[in-house]
Amino acid sequence: MVVLPRPLAGRGLLLLQQAPNRRVGWMRVLAACLAGIAATGLFILFIDAVSIRHMFTHASPALVAYMTMGQEAPAAGLGLFAVAALAAGAVGAGLALMPAYWRNTIFMAVLLVVGMALLSELISQVLRQILNGRPDRLLFSQGALRPAVAAIAAAAVFAWRGLVPRIRLRVRDRLPQLEPERQRQVSLAVRGAGVLLLLVLPWLVGSYLSEVLANVGLYLLMALGLNIAVGLAGLFDLGYVTNFAVGAYLMGVLTNSGPQATGEFNFWLVLPVSILAAMFTGLLLALPVIRMRGDYLAIATMGFGEIIRLLALSDWLSPLIGGSQGILFIPKPNIGAFTFQTPQHLFYIILAASLVMLVVINRLDLSLTGRRWMAIRDDETVANAIGIDTTWIKTLAFTLSAASGGLAGAIFASKLGTIFPHSFSLLISMNVLCIIIVGGMGSIRGMVLGTLVLIGVPELLREFAEFRFLLYGILLMAVAIYRPGGLMPARARHYRTEPAPQPAGGTPATSSSAASG
Amino acid sequence: MSESLLSVSGLTMQFGGLRAVDNVDFRQDTGTIVSIIGPNGAGKTTLFNCISGFYEPTEGEIHLEERRITGLPPNKIARAGIARTYQNIRLFRNMTVLENVMLGQERLLRTTWLGSIFGTRAARRETEEVVERSHAILAFVDLDATADRQADELPYGDQRRLEIARALASEPRLMMLDEPTAGMNPSETADTERLLQRLRDERNVSLLLIEHDMRFVMGISDHIMVLNYGRTIASGTPQEIRTNPEVIEAYLGSSAQD
Ligand SMILES: Nc1ncnc2c1ncn2[C@@H]1O[C@H](COP(=O)(O)OP(=O)(O)O)[C@@H](O)[C@H]1O
Numbered sequence: 001m002v003v004l005p006r007p008l009a010g011r012g013l014l015l016l017q018q019a020p021n022r023r024v025g026w027m028r029v030l031a032a033c034l035a036g037i038a039a040t041g042l043f044i045l046f047i048d049a050v051s052i053r054h055m056f057t058h059a060s061p062a063l064v065a066y067m068t069m070g071q072e073a074p075a076a077g078l079g080l081f082a083v084a085a086l087a088a089g090a091v092g093a094g095l096a097l098m099p100a101y102w103r104n105t106i107f108m109a110v111l112l113v114v115g116m117a118l119l120s121e122l123i124s125q126v127l128r129q130i131l132n133g134r135p136d137r138l139l140f141s142q143g144a145l146r147p148a149v150a151a152i153a154a155a156a157v158f159a160w161r162g163l164v165p166r167i168r169l170r171v172r173d174r175l176p177q178l179e180p181e182r183q184r185q186v187s188l189a190v191r192g193a194g195v196l197l198l199l200v201l202p203w204l205v206g207s208y209l210s211e212v213l214a215n216v217g218l219y220l221l222m223a224l225g226l227n228i229a230v231g232l233a234g235l236f237d238l239g240y241v242t243n244f245a246v247g248a249y250l251m252g253v254l255t256n257s258g259p260q261a262t263g264e265f266n267f268w269l270v271l272p273v274s275i276l277a278a279m280f281t282g283l284l285l286a287l288p289v290i291r292m293r294g295d296y297l298a299i300a301t302m303g304f305g306e307i308i309r310l311l312a313l314s315d316w317l318s319p320l321i322g323g324s325q326g327i328l329f330i331p332k333p334n335i336g337a338f339t340f341q342t343p344q345h346l347f348y349i350i351l352a353a354s355l356v357m358l359v360v361i362n363r364l365d366l367s368l369t370g371r372r373w374m375a376i377r378d379d380e381t382v383a384n385a386i387g388i389d390t391t392w393i394k395t396l397a398f399t400l401s402a403a404s405g406g407l408a409g410a411i412f413a414s415k416l417g418t419i420f421p422h423s424f425s426l427l428i429s430m431n432v433l434c435i436i437i438v439g440g441m442g443s444i445r446g447m448v449l450g451t452l453v454l455i456g457v458p459e460l461l462r463e464f465a466e467f468r469f470l471l472y473g474i475l476l477m478a479v480a481i482y483r484p485g486g487l488m489p490a491r492a493r494h495y496r497t498e499p500a501p502q503p504a505g506g507t508p509a510t511s512s513s514a515a516s517g
Numbered sequence: 518m519s520e521s522l523l524s525v526s527g528l529t530m531q532f533g534g535l536r537a538v539d540n541v542d543f544r545q546d547t548g549t550i551v552s553i554i555g556p557n558g559a560g561k562t563t564l565f566n567c568i569s570g571f572y573e574p575t576e577g578e579i580h581l582e583e584r585r586i587t588g589l590p591p592n593k594i595a596r597a598g599i600a601r602t603y604q605n606i607r608l609f610r611n612m613t614v615l616e617n618v619m620l621g622q623e624r625l626l627r628t629t630w631l632g633s634i635f636g637t638r639a640a641r642r643e644t645e646e647v648v649e650r651s652h653a654i655l656a657f658v659d660l661d662a663t664a665d666r667q668a669d670e671l672p673y674g675d676q677r678r679l680e681i682a683r684a685l686a687s688e689p690r691l692m693m694l695d696e697p698t699a700g701m702n703p704s705e706t707a708d709t710e711r712l713l714q715r716l717r718d719e720r721n722v723s724l725l726l727i728e729h730d731m732r733f734v735m736g737i738s739d740h741i742m743v744l745n746y747g748r749t750i751a752s753g754t755p756q757e758i759r760t761n762p763e764v765i766e767a768y769l770g771s772s773a774q775d
């Protein structure tokens with residue numbers, strides 16, 4: 001019964017947000033409620049009188065009963081229904097009329113409570129992982145969120161909203177006043193804490209969430225790589241899966257102990273080989289398309305993605321890479337006697353790879369090479385005319401971008417233990433491209449956020465797995481309309497020259513400082 | 518011949534049936550300012566595009582000092598020491614003012630992609646040098662206060678000067694400016710003209726200029742070339758051009774009337 005007023009409140013709110021001023025807003029809410037009541041009422045009366053079940057199987061008496069809140073006669077139910085609709089409309093309108101700060105706060109609180117309820121299973125699991133006994137019983141009873149907990153969570157949001165700006169202000173006031181040495185210590189401590197948190201994370205969240213995080217990490221690797229081509233150099237590469245496939249197949253072929261066994265080499269030996277092979281493929285595929293621009297490039301690279309999948313499927317290569325049977329018995333990575341068996345173990349390999357790539361990409365992003373890429377993105381002709389060898393620099397973008405995809409593919413193969421051609425579909429390229437567009441082209445923070453939102457969240461909401469691409473579609477449209485730069489747009493790169501040379505007292509080895517940006 | 522900086526001989530650029538540049542010859546000496554004038558559609562920009570390598574000329578030769586640069590790709594020509602600006606501003610719009618000038622120095626850079634990835638000492642030092650030089654150049658064109666702003670946020674006149682700064686950043690042997698005052702209001706025009714004078718006096722830059730402001734062209738040029746329908750109809754000192762009857766009829770006369 002609670003379900004019913006919700007869409008109405010939503011509708012009232014939506015209409016109000018579009019309204020230019022408040023008075024008109026009230027009128028609209030009223031109009032919306034009345035229209036909603038009239039339309040729904042007519043609908044109820046209609047399906048009660050005429051059976052349309054042969055067309056709409058769900059238009060059943062049960063639905064009528066539900067919509068009239070269990071009243072026998074639809075007419076009596078309609079009265080109740082109207083009251084509920086008005087009340088809901090009033091709630092929606094009240095939300096819209098209050099100051100944005102409070103509205104956002106309430107939204108966040110609702111989001112948190114609904115999120116907790118949706119993720120009840122997951123949260124219970126994590127809690128049981130960390131604490132002994134059944135700590136989850138404190139929060140949930142029979143899988144449902146306890147009302148008191150919901151209230152506390154909501155209150156926490158309000159407190160948080162009040163506190164955060166104050167903390168931020170204090171930090172912002174204090175930090176620049178500290179001595180540079182001290183500042184560096186603070187930033188180092190913050191980073192250290194972050195890394196420490198990441199290190200214990202798999203044991204805090206358990207095996208399932210570690211698996212989710214590992215997948216997020218693999219996509220992050222690909223997003224960081226493709227971001228070089230798309231985000232920095234402006235080259236729309238729709239065939240990124242090619243690099244992922246090359247990395248995966250090389251790892252599979254060279255390490256497996258199944259029918260395709262070739263040498264059963266060690267993971268760590270093959271890893272760099274996979275990366276180099278992916279780079280080499282990236283280089284080869286760049287050659288024919290390097291003079292294409294825009295749409296043509298996108299179509300051509302998309303073709304490569306399909307070619308690589310068909311090659312993997314082909315009988316011609318099947319003696320080597322297994323055709324549609326795929327490659328089986330790919331061993332997990334190991335160091336000596338220790339094998340990275342569980343998702344928690346594998347998380348560390350992916351974390352290490354991600355951190356290394358983050359450092360490398362961050363450097364490239366601020367470097368003179370990064371400037372050349374961005375110049376090509378903004379105006380290729382002029383970039384050429386100031387002396388940039390655009391052909392080479394674009395080839396370089398494809399090649400380096402491929403490295404990260406190959407790395408992700410290699411880890412993927414070893415993590416899964418088996419690979420099949422259908423794992424390397426166009427969808428992977430599309431997903432990675434979505435991450436870049438939604439996260440923010442050319443923005444490293446955007447890649448992280450984009451991967452969490454597009455890969456992490458759908459994994460958590462398994463019930464809604466079928467709607468994943470609906471979510472992508474909606475997000476893409478919303479971003480295109482409301483935030484063309486992505487959720488976290490790339491920031492302008494600022495360069496500061498050192499104000500004064502450091503006193504040359506220490507040894508050269510100790511003078512390594514933070515990034516040049 | 519020894520002090521000749523740029524020499525163009527028999528240059529022709531044919532677009533289908535149209536000879537946009539028709540058998541043009543000229544020479545420019547180091548340290549001089551040469552201006553090209555002529556009505557719209559005369560082929561001035563096309564001549565620039567041939568010299569900077571955007572078009573491969575149908576016929577003719579272009580030499581920078583002793584080096585033949587005919588038909589080289591634009592980046593090689595830029596590296597040889599020719600920088601240019603565009604009739605329609607073409608900045609790197611989404612990058613900062615500073616970055617635009619940093620990029621202008623491309624032909625002087627030695628940092629490779631490996632240096633960038635590994636953040637080598639040499640790469641870091643070069644980045645710092647580039648940033649410092651960029652600030653100095655921005656100060657020269659009076660744009661240093663805007664260094665961290667996005668290029669397309671600048672007012673129109675400043676964008677034009679930024680384009681000149683980007684060209685200047687490569688320490689070019691020859692700088693080609695295509696209508697640097699186009700679309701400017703009188704005060705911006707005066708600023709730009711002063712800047713070009715300073716380029717000559719303080720930086721000793723050799724300039725090849727397309728410009729419509731006759732008073733200014735007459736004042737600053739060592740040599741003027743008049744194009745009409747792709748052909749050189751006159752070439753000489755400002756004094757010679759001013760008194761050339763053909764020029765007066767084809768160009769000065771018509772522009773004096775409007
Ligand atoms: N890429 C091109 N293709 C065909 N015609 C061109 C091209 N570029 C310029 N033209 C033509 O060449 C002539 C000279 O143009 P342009 O050099 O831009 O003149 P100006 O710069 O002197 O005003 C014009 O008639 C123009 O239409």
Ligand SMILES: [Mg+2]
Nearest residue numbers: 561562563604
């Ligand atoms: Mg022109």
